[in-house]
Amino acid sequence: SAVISQKPSRDICQRGTSLTIQCQVDSQVTMMFWYRQQPGQSLTLIATANQGSEATYESGFVIDKFPISRPNLTFSTLTVSNMSPEDSSIYLCSVRTEGETQYFGPGTRLLVL
């Protein structure tokens, strides 16, 4: 398994500002992912964070809005840029282990006013 931590755990932000979410894993992992979960909804994949290269974004998500860094095999950041109330959501970091199993961090609860 993998132990994943995220910072911050929650935040309240003003529209137009940006927030960077950090994800730290207790072991080296090749595949890291960022998901969004809006209230009452399932998980939506934002992007795959690739170590040493640009992230791969899913349809509907763009780098200008959600820039991602992956400087090493244990750490990644997701920035939510120029926020609007529609960005209010839970943002989850996730990692895939060698056995294909995927684990989730505790999430960052974001409220944009």
Add this chain to the structure above:
Amino acid sequence: QKEVEQNSGPLSVPEGAIASLNCTYSDRGSQSFFWYRQYSGKSPELIMSIYSNGDKEDGRFTAQLNKASQYVSLLIRDSQPSDSATYLCAVIYNFNKFYFGSGTKLNVKP
């Protein structure tokens, strides 16, 4: 379009009963299937994975996979109020991305 379908529920069962949760998927090429449990306000936690046709048991949980019919199910025996949560079905396509269903909310009544 890759799809994972679940009944959103809520599914209500009395304590001690068997809860049956179902999931269908659209891509016959899928190889790996997972069930996650998510308590309100918490992140998903893995319950079981299944890769081959048939049943896989782990304690009170049994996952069932039928690739010909493209469905995977989760049975929870002797349901407890602590099992009340949303259960997410997940499927890996092309050895890369997880696709999640919308989840089924389970209520176990004391």
